[in-house]
Amino acid sequence: MEGLHIHGAAHAYGDNQVLSKISMVVPGGELVCLLGPSGCGKSTLLRLAAGLEVLQEGSIVIDDVTVATKELHVPPEQRRIGLMFQDYALFPHLNVIDNVSFGLLGMARAKARAIARERLDQVELAHLTEAFPHMLSGGMQQRVALARALAPEPKLLLLDEPFSGLDTNMRASIRQMTLNVLKQSGVATLMVTHDPEEAMFMADRIKILGRGGKILQSGDSHEIYYHPNNEFVxxxxxxxxxxxxxxxxxxxxxxxxxxxxxxxxxxxxxxxxxxxxxxxxxxxxxxxxxxxxxxxxxxxxxxxxxxxxxxxxxxxxxxxxxxxxxxxxxxxxxxxxxxxxxxxxxxxxxxxxxxxxxxxxxxxxxxxxxxxxxxxxxxxxxxxxxxxxxxxxxxxx
Amino acid sequence: MSELSKSFEMECEILDRDHQELMQQIDKIAAVIDGNDDGRCAKLTPEMIKFAKQHFTREEALLIKVGYPDVKKHAAHHQNLDHKMETILELAAMADENSLAGEKLKSALKFFLADDIIDADLDFKSFVKDRDI
Structure with a gap:
């Protein structure tokens, strides 16, 4: 099956158990939001999927390829994932098109730039290929980061609080555009947020994480909002x-x-x-x-x-x-x-x-x-x- | 989907066969929604849900037979899927006329199978496998 499959993932930092036997599936073309308060382990789960943390228990499979178990750790660059963080992490010394084509290593320069242009066109920034990050608004930088994450055609896209750096008005339009681009691309997406409205807007399925890293409820936004299964949710x-x-x-x-x-x-x-x-x-x-x-x-x-x-x-x-x-x-x-x-x-x-x-x-x-x-x-x-x-x-x- | 991924295999023939059948029924409904099959969601989906419920019964019977200690917990998980199945049936009733309902149904079915059914079953995979059913 295309997408992400995590089964029985557990993780602790010393004595602090941050994830307790988490299991979940993100099918291809679908967007799953991990929603929960600070410290519930949602970013840790994202980092485990990305390969930025070593899995202590359970298994992680991306597009039918096992990338992590207790004994196996495939490094992030071999997992075919795209990452997008809250602070965009653009390279300040590279212009927009070089930022977007950065991940297309090993590809002929002309082909890499053509793909980068296509992605920039998708996020409506094709006219700013030569601009540098400091010349762009926060929303534009976020769109460049999205184009860069999608350029290598990842099997899985991981988004960590991607809109939290934007002001309220810009956030609404950028997340609508991001959702359109993600649905067009058909990539499986796992997004972390602590903003319930954002999760309800973006997600095909929401997973509520409570403290101690347990999934408390899983469902679409209607189910979670109108049929919460406990007081916390x-x-x-x-x-x-x-x-x-x-x-x-x-x-x-x-x-x-x-x-x-x-x-x-x-x-x-x-x-x-x-x-x-x-x-x-x-x-x-x-x-x-x-x-x-x-x-x-x-x-x-x-x-x-x-x-x-x-x-x-x-x-x-x-x-x-x-x-x-x-x-x-x-x-x-x-x-x-x-x-x-x-x-x-x-x-x-x-x-x-x-x-x-x-x-x-x-x-x-x-x-x-x-x-x-x-x-x-x-x-x-x-x-x-x-x-x-x-x-x-x-x-x- | 079409075929069970390796990571979803229970290595128990009865259960894998059921999961494969569910996957094929869901694939057929998705094909109808995508316009690649001339069936009707309103007919196919209740049949799929009926099969899913039969599968739950078979699975619980198997777990009782092999003495799985958390059988009650798994049965409760099946009961908790009632609401999701109701939602799926509601969407299916509209999906042949309403494309939005069709897309929501397709997404709900993917999660229902992969996340709610098969992945939850993997918790007892090793227990059942050791009993060589």
């Missing part, structure tokens, strides 16, 4: 409203009404995680949506963030205001101009997990790059329990 894709409770009559009680307990037994502690877009607000009509199962809420604040707003709210009947919820609403919905507002849970966006605190790896807010910096700041300050915030404020005074 669910939280990796952004902020979650969390409601803790105990299962009674196969349901977990929430302020928005009971939620099916997902197979947990009565008496077990459970938690309901709800995405910000999973709390649906309604207004208008005589009861503001109450007749369709909504619970009256009071909106504390809203912040417009472009095509959506983030609102914080409390249950209207909960006069003590113990829990605040964060909701993402479409820009057309303006809670400040609405009358009576109700909220209900979208079952597709809410998940029930055991409340046993044995999460395979707790993602930090910094890992949640799907959120904008502004929203992260908002959430990181707004999510503290109110009594803690009050105590901090008192201490500061």
């Amino acid at each position: 669910a939280r990796l894709f952004g902020f979650m409203n969390t409601i803790k409770g105990t299962v009674q009559n196969a349901m977990v009680q929430t302020p928005f009404g009971p939620v099916p307990a997902n197979g947990f037994a009565d008496g077990e502690p459970a938690q309901v995680l709800i995405r910000p877009e999973g709390i649906v607000l309604s207004s208008g009509g005589q009861d503001g949506g109450e007749s369709s199962g909504g619970i009256p809420v009071e909106v504390n604040s809203t912040h417009l963030l472009g095509h959506f707003s983030v609102a914080s709210l409390k249950i209207a009947a909960d006069r003590n205001g113990a829990q605040e919820f964060y909701v993402r609403v479409h820009k057309e919905f303006l809670p400040e101009l609405a009358g009576r507002i109700t909220a209900r849970i979208d079952p597709e966006q809410s998940f029930v997990f055991a409340d046993d605190a044995t999460v395979p790896g707790e993602p930090m807010l910094d890992d949640l790059n799907i959120l904008s910096p502004e929203l992260k700041t908002l959430l990181s300050t707004g999510l503290e329990p109110q009594d803690k915030v009050q105590k901090q404020a008192e201490a500061a005074e």
Whole structure:
């Protein structure tokens, strides 16, 4: 089979086990993203596939050729791989076409330059063959690096956080172009990222790695986002409203009404995680949506963030205001101009997990790059329990 | 795909034969999607899924017979594929009319076979091989 086949790969740095029996396949023409927080071993796996680390256990096969086992180590230059890193690693003293043709060693110069031109044409840089890297924007350098990685027609392309050096606007257009080029080339691609949105955009299949280097879930973006199989995976894709409770009559009680307990037994502690877009607000009509199962809420604040707003709210009947919820609403919905507002849970966006605190790896807010910096700041300050915030404020005074 | 790669061989005739059959059925569906075969995804895919489920049953029976200690874990892995199989069937129902569904189906089938089925089976390869089934 064309592509990459890793089976049972394990790796440790001293006593620190960074990968635990990882198995995966990247078929030809497909793109697999390794997604996980810093330190979960995803770059180590990429380096093992590249031959930059020596495999300690398991096997790695590229296009039916075994390139690594405990006893075998085929060097990187013999693996027919292309590599692209976050910092592009272009040679500053070579112009664009020489950078791209650099990997075509042993080929007649004229033929190598013709191939390099073709690749540059693919990434829409054929007009800049004589330019030097310092004359190019970050996005252009990234496209040169892609052309260089594809020039020798690798069997496997390995991308390590390839877009993280680009600004937000450029990143969107460059990754679309990169995806088009990769699909045209038909190369098997393994990409490492800690950005959930990037993984969802690029990947045919996402592998979620938790701390300790274990694959926690594997699936397409829809499956991973809408059917996370544990709390870690669910939280990796952004902020979650969390409601803790105990299962009674196969349901977990929430302020928005009971939620099916997902197979947990009565008496077990459970938690309901709800995405910000999973709390649906309604207004208008005589009861503001109450007749369709909504619970009256009071909106504390809203912040417009472009095509959506983030609102914080409390249950209207909960006069003590113990829990605040964060909701993402479409820009057309303006809670400040609405009358009576109700909220209900979208079952597709809410998940029930055991409340046993044995999460395979707790993602930090910094890992949640799907959120904008502004929203992260908002959430990181707004999510503290109110009594803690009050105590901090008192201490500061 | 067409033929099992060496790295995917279980060296157990029953299982390799099943995997090869699955691969051929998936190849045929891919050929339909690419316009190289005049069959219909909506007919071929449920047949493939039916065969995959039969394969899972055969495999679990074999593992019980040879006393594989992690048989429950592997059976749970098969159960966890239910959702993926449902998605594959949903895509197949649309794939003959919708090219996007066709491309998604082709990709899902490749991963289903290589990543979810064969690669997971390699965990018990040496155990089964030692029992000379």
